[in-house]
Amino acid sequence: MIRKAIFPRCYLQGKDILNNLGGIGELETKKLFVLGTNTAVKQIIPVNLSSWQQICRIEYETFSGKCTWDEINRVRKIAASHNCDFIMGLGGGKAIDTARVVAWQLGVKYIAAPTIAATDAPTASACVVYNDAGAIVDYFTTANPDYVLVDTRIIARAPVRFLVSGMGDALATWFEAETCDRSHFKNICGGLNLRAVMAMAHLCYQTLLEYGRAAKISCEHKVVSPALEHIVEANTLLSGLGFESGGLSCAHGIHDCLCNLEGTHDYYHGEKVAFGTMAGLFLETRPQALIEEVYAFCRSVGLPTTLKKIGLEKVTDSQLKAAVQLVFDNKESYLHNIRVDLTPEGIIDAIRMADAFGGKEKN
Numbered sequence: 235m236i237r238k239a240i241f242p243r244c245y246l247q248g249k250d251i252l253n254n255l256g257g258i259g260e261l262e263t264k265k266l267f268v269l270g271t272n273t274a275v276k277q278i279i280p281v282n283l284s285s286w287q288q289i290c291r292i293e294y295e296t297f298s299g300k301c302t303w304d305e306i307n308r309v310r311k312i313a314a315s316h317n318c319d320f321i322m323g324l325g326g327g328k329a330i331d332t333a334r335v336v337a338w339q340l341g342v343k344y345i346a347a348p349t350i351a352a353t354d355a356p357t358a359s360a361c362v363v364y365n366d367a368g369a370i371v372d373y374f375t376t377a378n379p380d381y382v383l384v385d386t387r388i389i390a391r392a393p394v395r396f397l398v399s400g401m402g403d404a405l406a407t408w409f410e411a412e413t414c415d416r417s418h419f420k421n422i423c424g425g426l427n428l429r430a431v432m433a434m435a436h437l438c439y440q441t442l443l444e445y446g447r448a449a450k451i452s453c454e455h456k457v458v459s460p461a462l463e464h465i466v467e468a469n470t471l472l473s474g475l476g477f478e479s480g481g482l483s484c485a486h487g488i489h490d491c492l493c494n495l496e497g498t499h500d501y502y503h504g505e506k507v508a509f510g511t512m513a514g515l516f517l518e519t520r521p522q523a524l525i526e527e528v529y530a531f532c533r534s535v536g537l538p539t540t541l542k543k544i545g546l547e548k549v550t551d552s553q554l555k556a557a558v559q560l561v562f563d564n565k566e567s568y569l570h571n572i573r574v575d576l577t578p579e580g581i582i583d584a585i586r587m588a589d590a591f592g593g594k595e596k597n
C-alpha cells in the first residue's frame with residue numbers, strides 16, 4: 235500500500251487578516267460568493283464589506299444552519315446564478331462543509347474561513363451531510379480548500395467553549411495517528427502514514443500541553459496572544475492534517491458510540507472526542523504517566539473527564555451496550571482501527587475506567 239497525505243493549497247492565519255482577505259492575489263477583480271452564518275452576515279460581513287469590495291466583486295448569502303442536500307442545492311443555485319470564481323464558507327463546520335460541496339460541484343476555487351476553532355474540519359476534503367433531524371446521511375470527500383483563512387481576532391472573540399472543544403478534537407490526533415501507524419491501518423485519505431504527518435500529529439499534542447491553558451485564558455479575555463495563535467494552529471491545521479492524513483481510531487469511534495446516547499446531544503464534538511481519547515488510553519494499555527498527563531491537561535482547560543460531564547451521569551450498562559453495539563457492528567467504523575480482539579464489553583470497560591479515573595481526581 236502507498237503512503238499518502240493530502241493538504242490545502244495555502245493556509246493563512248493572523249489577526250485581522252479577513253479584512254483584506256488574507257492578501258490573496260488571485261482574488262483581485264474576480265467574483266467572490268460568501269456563504270456566511272447568521273452571525274457572520276450580521277457582524278463580520280458589514281465591517282469588512284467595503285474593504286473586500288476594493289479587492290473583488292462580492293455576493294453573499296446567509297447559511298440556513300444545516301448542511302443538508304436541500305441547503306446544498308439551494309446555495310448551489312444562488313452561487314451559480316452569480317457566476318462566481320471563488321466561494322468562501324464563513325462560519326463553523328457546517329457552513330464550511332456546505333460551501334465546500336457547492337464549490338466542488340461548481341468547479342470553482344474554495345476558501346474556508348472558520349470563525350471558531352471548534353473542530354479540525356476547515357483544512358479537510360471530507361464532508362458530512364445531515365438530514366433535517368440532524369442524523370448523518372452522507373460522508374464523502376471533495377477536495378481540500380484552495381485557501382484556509384483563519385482570522386485569530388475573530389476566533390478570540392468567539393465563545394471560549396468552542397476553542398476548548400477544538401482542543402478536545404485535537405487531543406485525539408496524535409493518539410489516533412499513532413495507533414493507525416503502528417498497526418498499518420489506512421488513514422482517511424486512503425494510504426499509510428507519512429513521517430511528516432506523524433511529526434505534525436505529535437506537534438499537535440505537544441502544543442496543547444504547552445499552550446492550551448494560556449490560550450483558554452487568552453480567549454476568555456478576548457486577547458490574541460501567541461499562545462492562542464499556537465492553539466488555533468493546533469486545532470485547525472495540525473489536527474486537520476493529522477486526522478485526514480494520519481487516521482482516526484478509538485477516540486472518534488467511542489465518540490460515535492457516545493453520540494447514540496441522548497444525554498450527550500448538548501455536548502460538542504470535541505468534548506466527546508476528548509472523553510473517547512481518555513477511554514482509548516485504557517483500551518490501548520497506555521502507561522500511567524501518559525494517562526496522568528492527559529487527564530491533567532483536560533482538567534487544566536476544562537475538558538470533561540467523567541461521564542457526568544458529558545450528560546451521562548446515570549447511563550446504565552445496557553444503554554452503553556446498545557450504543558456501542560451499533561457502532562461496533564459497522565465494520566467500516568474507526569473503532570476497528572484499534573486491535574483485532576476488540577469486543578463491545580472491552581469498550582464499555584474502557585469507558586467505565588475513564589470515568590472512574592476522572593472521578594478520582596479533584597476537578
Ligand SMILES: [Zn+2]
Nearest residue numbers: 354403503507
Ligand atoms: Zn473530530
